[in-house]
Amino acid sequence: MTERELVSWIQKRAPHFGQRVPNGIKVSIGDDCAVYQPKPNEDLVFTTDFTIEDRHFTWKDYKPIDAGYKALARALSDLAAMAATPEFALVSLAARDECIVKGFMSGIFRCARHYNVTIAGGDLSKSDRLYCDITCAGRVPRGKAILRSGAKPGDYIYVTGPLGLWKKKPIPRLDLAPLLRKNATAAIDLSDGLLMDLERLLIASNAAAELSAPPQVQRGASLEQAWQEGESYEMLFTSQRRLALHRIGQIVTGAPGKITGENLPNQPAGWDPFGKLCNS
Amino acid sequence: MTERELVSWIQKRAPHFGQRVPNGIKVSIGDDCAVYQPKPNEDLVFTTDFTIEDRHFTWKDYKPIDAGYKALARALSDLAAMAATPEFALVSLAARDECIVKGFMSGIFRCARHYNVTIAGGDLSKSDRLYCDITCAGRVPRGKAILRSGAKPGDYIYVTGPLGLWKKKPIPRLDLAPLLRKNATAAIDLSDGLLMDLERLLIASNAAAELSAPPQVQRGASLEQAWQEGESYEMLFTSQRRLALHRIGQIVTGAPGKITGENLPNQPAGWDPFGKLCNS
Numbered sequence: 001m002t003e004r005e006l007v008s009w010i011q012k013r014a015p016h017f018g019q020r021v022p023n024g025i026k027v028s029i030g031d032d033c034a035v036y037q038p039k040p041n042e043d044l045v046f047t048t049d050f051t052i053e054d055r056h057f058t059w060k061d062y063k064p065i066d067a068g069y070k071a072l073a074r075a076l077s078d079l080a081a082m083a084a085t086p087e088f089a090l091v092s093l094a095a096r097d098e099c100i101v102k103g104f105m106s107g108i109f110r111c112a113r114h115y116n117v118t119i120a121g122g123d124l125s126k127s128d129r130l131y132c133d134i135t136c137a138g139r140v141p142r143g144k145a146i147l148r149s150g151a152k153p154g155d156y157i158y159v160t161g162p163l164g165l166w167k168k169k170p171i172p173r174l175d176l177a178p179l180l181r182k183n184a185t186a187a188i189d190l191s192d193g194l195l196m197d198l199e200r201l202l203i204a205s206n207a208a209a210e211l212s213a214p215p216q217v218q219r220g221a222s223l224e225q226a227w228q229e230g231e232s233y234e235m236l237f238t239s240q241r242r243l244a245l246h247r248i249g250q251i252v253t254g255a256p257g258k259i260t261g262e263n264l265p266n267q268p269a270g271w272d273p274f275g276k277l278c279n280s
Numbered sequence: 281m282t283e284r285e286l287v288s289w290i291q292k293r294a295p296h297f298g299q300r301v302p303n304g305i306k307v308s309i310g311d312d313c314a315v316y317q318p319k320p321n322e323d324l325v326f327t328t329d330f331t332i333e334d335r336h337f338t339w340k341d342y343k344p345i346d347a348g349y350k351a352l353a354r355a356l357s358d359l360a361a362m363a364a365t366p367e368f369a370l371v372s373l374a375a376r377d378e379c380i381v382k383g384f385m386s387g388i389f390r391c392a393r394h395y396n397v398t399i400a401g402g403d404l405s406k407s408d409r410l411y412c413d414i415t416c417a418g419r420v421p422r423g424k425a426i427l428r429s430g431a432k433p434g435d436y437i438y439v440t441g442p443l444g445l446w447k448k449k450p451i452p453r454l455d456l457a458p459l460l461r462k463n464a465t466a467a468i469d470l471s472d473g474l475l476m477d478l479e480r481l482l483i484a485s486n487a488a489a490e491l492s493a494p495p496q497v498q499r500g501a502s503l504e505q506a507w508q509e510g511e512s513y514e515m516l517f518t519s520q521r522r523l524a525l526h527r528i529g530q531i532v533t534g535a536p537g538k539i540t541g542e543n544l545p546n547q548p549a550g551w552d553p554f555g556k557l558c559n560s
Contacts, residue, residue, distance in 0.1 A: 033359065047313040133330075
């Protein structure tokens with residue numbers, strides 16, 4: 001299969017390709033660039049996420065279609081942490097052969113259809129080991145992106161679901177956008193473990209936390225796992241309001257990043273690769 | 281050096297980090313997503329480009345700083361082909377060690393400063409072989425992006441400079457944006473060879489070409505190389521106007537992609553990896 005045939009295969013299956021969709025993508029796969037027309041009074045948010053064979057998944061645990069699904073779902077989880085609505089994604093994929101490309105792209109398309117994401121472009125290359133980088137764009141009402149840095153002393157700290165088990169198929173909590181926009185002062189998605197991600201939010205907010213309750217624990221997991229395990233893709237957020245959600249403590253003044261409370265594990269020990277650069 | 285120290289090293293050196301710059305980036309490195317505030321009446325264009333060790337460069341020919349410079353310059357060349365003004369880039373980088381990360385990022389920053397690009401975020405991971413994916417965003421006045429698909433029979437075909445020698449340090453022709461916006465009906469950057477890139481433009485425009493003159497040849501190159509060699513990063517564009525630029529022929533009706541003329545090499549033979557997906 002030539003390059004042109006493979007691109008044609010991809011175009012035919014890409015959600016929204018050649019359709020008039022009510023989003024801002026005016027030009028997608030097939031030109032030097034994708035073209036997006038912003039709507040008035042919206043901000044755009046962007047995240048980029050590497051998915052690498054034997055680092056983020058293995059062929060022992062994943063079929064290509066499932067690995068592709070996960071690659072896009074991980075990026076969408078970053079949009080969820082900003083309370084954003086997904087718009088489009090660009091997919092750069094280096095893989096060994098055509099079969100893996102097709103399987104992996106099929107998984108990306110499945111996830112894209114599920115969350116209404118236009119695949120607007122990308123780049124394809126050959127590589128023994130699979131490397132996929134996905135850039136995902138979403139929109140929020142002007143000025144309404146929820147940042148990591150907005151937590152203030154007195155804010156309550158919430159976790160949106162039980163933790164402890166690594167999720168083979170991430171479910172990005174895009175459904176929480178209305179709740180977060182209405183209530184959250186700061187948010188982060190739990191990709192690397194509760195304690196590590198809480199520490200990141202605290203450092204960004206220049207604040208500390210006093211914890212009063214452990215996280216909820218998934219059936220089949222230990223409390224230790226609930227504190228430490230990454231890839232839950234639930235949200236950790238702060239709010240000035242008392243909400244009917246599981247609260248684990250409060251933001252306090254103190255050394256940025258410091259976490260105190262009873263019965264805590266000794267130190268953050270989530271997944272900290274060398275290293276998630278920024279939009280992690 | 282821990283992840284946090286490496287991110288801090290990168291933040292301190294990233295162009296525009298922590299500064300109020302007169303572009304749309306409101307939140308950059310350090311949150312779940314970058315935040316961009318579009319200006320009224322602008323469209324945004326996006327490209328993504330993989331740069332892979334031993335495929336797009338080798339350590340024999342490139343120092344990390346030069347490889348990093350090239351990685352961003354290649355992406356900027358795609359913006360130039362849309363007549364766009366660069367705004368920001370996201371950098372996903374997987375590399376062997378901290379030294380390579382620092383050298384490569386320094387090259388990206390050097391190129392970013394030169395072309396006034398904000399580095400708004402990214403992702404960092406570990407990998408024996410270097411993989412870098414850069415997503416680059418630019419802006420054009422609403423509706424003014426130059427596409428590959430706009431060429432019409434009768435349009436003249438121009439090439440913006442002499443060809444033939446592969447460029448170690450690409451110079452993205454962002455300076456041509458005013459010329460292209462005023463005159464071009466279609467454009468593509470010459471990354472994979474004149475004949476191959478012309479064929480792509482023709483297919484996108486559903487047209488054929490009748491060539492009347494060879495391209496200009498760089499000193500030290502052969503005519504054959506000028507037809508075939510990739511990575512010149514000059515522009516190929518079409519226009520209804522007679523311009524004081526090197527003209528190689530005209531768009532004609534015919535089988536989409538067909539190129540006729542005297543003394544042509546037999547067939548497109550530029551660099552066609554398996555495969556540049558789309559925004560190539």
